Amino acid sequence: MARDSWYRLDNVGKFYSSQAGSSAQTVFRYAATLADEVDEGALQRALEKTVEVFPNFNVSLRSGMFWHYLEQAAQPPTVTRENLPICFGLHVHAKSVLFRVSYYRYRINLEVSHIVSDGRGTLSFFKALLQAYVQERYGAEGAPLEYDGSDYQKSEDSFDKYYERDKAASTRVPNVYRIAGWKDPADPTFLEYHLPVQRVLDLARSHGVSLTSLVIAAIICAIRTEMPRRDRQRAIRMDVPVDLRRIFESATTKNFFGLAYVTYVPGDEDEPLEVVAAHVQDQLKTEVQAENLKARMNHMIALEKNLALRFAPLFVKDTGLEIADWAASRETTTTVSSLGVIEMDESVAPYIREVNVLTSTTGINFMVCSFGDDLSIGISTVFSNLGVVRNFCRYFSSQGIEGRINTNKTGRGGAR
Missing domain, CATH: 3.30.559.30 (Nonribosomal peptide synthetase, condensation domain)
Structure with a gap:
């Protein structure tokens, strides 16, 4: 399937892109504590499968003349053993990927820049990652993904689509x-x-x-x-x-x-x-x-x-x-x-002890x-x-x- 090589930033992404390179970057961190210690190989395979479903997360921030934009990362992402402070900045240089997956003992961590997505959008990625991991780690029967939108729907700028100039009101x-x-x-x-x-x-x-x-x-x-x-x-x-x-x-x-x-x-x-x-x-x-x-x-x-x-x-x-x-x-x-x-699918839930977001x-x-x-x-x-x-x-x-x-x-x- 052909995939977009670049994506426009949404309204909120444009605001947060002005933080790029600074120490004040806004980053979400989702963490799941599992029943068993994390298998790095299974997590890497799960991540590769998840990125296939959500390609618009595996991106870097680039700069044009008038706006920043997102460009598809050249390489597939790699799982790392946790070695950075919580919510550490994701944008360091032009090729920095705006999300990371790490693990430590029983815990899987997903960190995503607010430039890319909000809390609910990131949750869709995280749940798909956990589902893919459980399938890889335990051979659990595959359940249909909760999120099955098309590539176009995933990367749609809904702020722009539903904007109505004459209905704006301040608080x-x-x-x-x-x-x-x-x-x-x-x-x-x-x-x-x-x-x-x-x-x-x-x-x-x-x-x-x-x-x-x-x-x-x-x-x-x-x-x-x-x-x-x-x-x-x-x-x-x-x-x-x-x-x-x-x-x-x-x-x-x-x-x-x-x-x-x-x-x-x-x-x-x-x-x-x-x-x-x-x-x-x-x-x-x-x-x-x-x-x-x-x-x-x-x-x-x-x-x-x-x-x-x-x-x-x-x-x-x-x-x-x-x-x-x-x-x-x-x-x-x-x-x-x-x-x-x-909520997690019944094939996934027994392997997860708790979920936390920061x-x-x-x-x-x-x-x-x-x-x-x-x-x-x-x-x-x-x-x-x-x-x-x-x-x-x-x-x-x-x-x-x-x-x-x-x-x-x-x-x-x-x-x-």
Whole structure:
């Protein structure tokens, strides 16, 4: 089958391409802990099979006169034993491949640049990789891939396809609280916080809210505890990425998400967490409505469609996009991404113990997913003071729900 030799960047990919070569590259990390130690040969064969299905991941970032673009890598990717810090930058030079697969003992890791894909698109690749590995390692019967889109559908720029200029609308930004404190960007802290899904779900239901609303409320209250009294009239504002594929019936594995916002002003008195969770739930119901997500998506794309920017030289675009990204980062306190329930085919699931997702950060970020009865919350932070993380974990302990934490703060290797 003939494959494209190059791909256009989607709207979000263009924004993240301005980070190329910098230490602030945005990288997702998916990890699965398996029942047995990883067989490198089986993983290499599985990776080669997966790239055949998802060729638009095996790419390098190249530069034209007006825009960056993605070019098919000349060589098939190679599995490596884990030897780099978590979410280490993927773009180093023009031939750098924008994803990597590594392993350590019982764990398989997939790291992907946000230039290539978002959380949901990367999940499709990761699940296909695990399925291929189980087939290679154990000879398990092959099940149909959950994702069976065509090459064209995988590489479609759905932002461009569904853009409607006259339906763009901005979101009013309040006076936002930004977490203060000493940062160590060169050596972030990465944590996996594991909780029993059913216990957390029961707690959420007892308060009449969803699990996601409860977790977001717990993060809000964890931040509130650390806020100076003088800042309590400022808004704790979170952006919550929402997958747009179902709304638009898109099968792309490129970036295609919208942003919902949750805003909470603590004020002088501490409301109970269950009250905060009810506020979060009410906001999310409105924020995730299709028309609101579409309006914000169109507003997000409008900058790229600006005629003056479109015909500006690449270095001018990169500078402009860096400024836009910096401005956007000052409009939120943190980001909470929820991938929901991760399901595996019954031929694959028995060989997997848990799944965790992390992302690189310039502040503090939360990635939430569940597999079986394991709720995994990946926390990335560059702050030296881990007060927010401690407050967050203490809430669940105070409710009689004991968790387990894996952490990495060495600058070498992965979370163990």
